[in-house]
Amino acid sequence: MDEDDELCLCFHVTRRKVIQYIRVNRPTLPSQLSECYGAGTGCGWCRPFLKRLIEETDPQDVELPDVATYAANRREYRNKTT
Ligand code: FES
Structure with missing residues (x-):
């Protein structure tokens, strides 16, 4: 996964935005990333x-999976949880 690929597919938040948010705000919990364009919510x-x-x-x-694998695994996850 590259820097400009979406890490949070629901809210189209890129890996770059998440990393920048972490560097500036030093969150300790994933839930705190909700302030980063809603990532994880x-x-x-x-x-x-x-x-x-x-x-x-x-x-x-x-290390994160490639974009296609990441999206495919998310589809599978969503099919199981909805
Ligand atoms: S992919 Fe981030 S909350 Fe769904």
Whole structure:
């Protein structure tokens, strides 16, 4: 996943926006990223990934799936939860 790919697909929040928010605001919980354009407040799929970015010293070091895999896994997640 590149910097300009959407990490929160529900609210179209890019990985770059999330990382910038983390660097500036130093959140300790994924729920605090709701102030970053609503990231994590929709289906919930991205919350574990948001948590990983928060917990990493340098959030840019976190390996995330490629865009197609990420979106496909989210569709599967949503099909199970709705
Ligand atoms: S992908 Fe972020 S809340 Fe649905």
